[in-house]
Amino acid sequence: MPELPEVEVVRLGLERGVVGRTVEQVSVGRARSVRRHVEGAGDFVARLQGRTVLSAHRRGKHLWLPLDSGDALLGHLGMSGQLLVVPAEAPDPKHLHVRLRFADAGRELRFVDQRTFGGLFVVAGGEPVPPALAHVARDPLDPAFDDEAFVAALRRRRTGVKRALLDQTLVSGIGNIYADEALWRSQLHGNRPTDGLSRPAVRRLLLSAREVLGEAIASGGTSFDALYVSTEGVSGLFERSLAAYGREGEACLRCGAPIRRESFMNRSSFSCPRCQPRPAGSTKPAQASRSSSARTAGGSLPSA
DNA sequence: AGTGACGCCTGGGAGC
DNA sequence: TGCTCCCAGGCGTCAC
Known part of the structure; x- marks a missing residue:
């Protein structure tokens, strides 16, 4: 799941891969991926075509690319979104939803998203932060974090x-x-x-x-x-x-106690029962319904 | 205003 | 084998 570090790695890739380039052609294969662009997919495309990407920014898990029009292309990866900078001849993956081709005919930018919790949209104003992100707090790596x-x-x-x-x-x-x-x-x-x-x-x-x-x-x-x-x-x-995360039953790296898994807000929490005691008065939460790994498909951590 | 519950999505593993 | 259920979870929205 992309959290801040994963989004930052993507931002660095966008900085290398698309900043300074001019968008020539945009295609939206799945309207849901631009659903937060309230004016619709047609307007989304129109506001990108012919625009040059000025820079690549991030706040928390949000990414945005200020454009020379004064707008910004804003993106959130959700749970499974990917922004890929790949050769145009690379085969289309199954969940390719948005494609940006550039005037220099180099690598294209693709938004790929299996679960479609993520999305792209164009907003007015990209510097220093789009108003659309005003509700998002600074992240701990932001130099201005207080x-x-x-x-x-x-x-x-x-x-x-x-x-x-x-x-x-x-x-x-x-x-x-x-x-x-x-x-x-x-x-x-x-x-x-x-x-x-x-x-x-x-x-x-x-x-x-x-x-x-x-x-x-x-x-x-x-x-x-x-x-x-x-x-x-x-x-x-x-x-x-x-x-801790995903290590249920494995030894705590600090004290050796087996890491526990608890159900929390319909997801899993992992912690050490000895180093991280439940607060007094806190009722023991229901155990997670499955004792197997919380990992989604393809997990490769050794199970013991 | 602060807090918490819910719904949106898909693919893959478990279980029958 | 094939079907169904469950689960991962960020965040917008809504109710209290």
């Missing part, structure tokens, strides 16, 4: 710390995988109430999140299957560095 404001805002919340980490209006870029990894590193259970955390504890959590995100970017992101790849189609290697 640590103390985050610490205060998180402690004002009255919810569990994992929910808060996943709230893109509080801090962006963190999804289920990196939330579990950051919580493991800072030895916090995701059910810990945010208003009961000390300032130092929240600062440690933020530091852990920053560390794990940075390390994942350096590894090219986390790929469990073919659903996340770079613009060149390459898988990331961070999966082998995960300490």
Whole structure:
């Protein structure tokens, strides 16, 4: 699943692959992939054709490419979206939904998305941030991220710390995988109430999140299957560095206790029962309904 | 305003 | 073998 590190790897690929080039032809094979472009697919195409890509930006899990028209091509990969920069003669994959060809007749940009939770749309204004992304908080790797404001805002919340980490209006870029990894590193259970955390504890959590995100970017992101790849189609290697996510029953890398899996918001949470004790008063959540790996198809982690 | 539940999607594995 | 069910999960929307 693309979270901040995977999206950043894609952004770097777009910077290399499409910035400075002029769009010549756009085709939309599946209207759902541009559904957030409210004026429709025809307008989406019209606002891209003939435009030059100025730069490639990211906030959290959102990407945008400012254009010389003042608009920006905005994209979100959702759960399975891919932006590929490939030779035009490469065969079309099954879930190819949008194609951009450029005036230089070089590699084309393709939006491929199996589950179609992601999408592309054109919005007005790309600098410094499109208004359409105003609701998305800065991410922990943004130089302008305000640590103390985050610490205060998180402690004002009255919810569990994992929910808060996943709230893109509080801090962006963190999804289920990196939330579990950051919580493991800072030895916090995701059910810990945010208003009961000390300032130092929240600062440690933020530091852990920053560390794990940075390390994942350096590894090219986390790929469990073919659903996340770079613009060149390459898988990331961070999966082998995960300490909690997907490691149910395996030994905690810190204390050796078997990692547990719990059901959380209709998905899975992984944590160490010894290093990350459930908060007092927190009722034991229902166990995840299946004891097998939470991995989707094609998972390749050793199971023991 | 803050919080949480729900629906949208598809492919593949488990189980029958 | 073939069918059905379940599951992964980001985020927009809506209800409370």
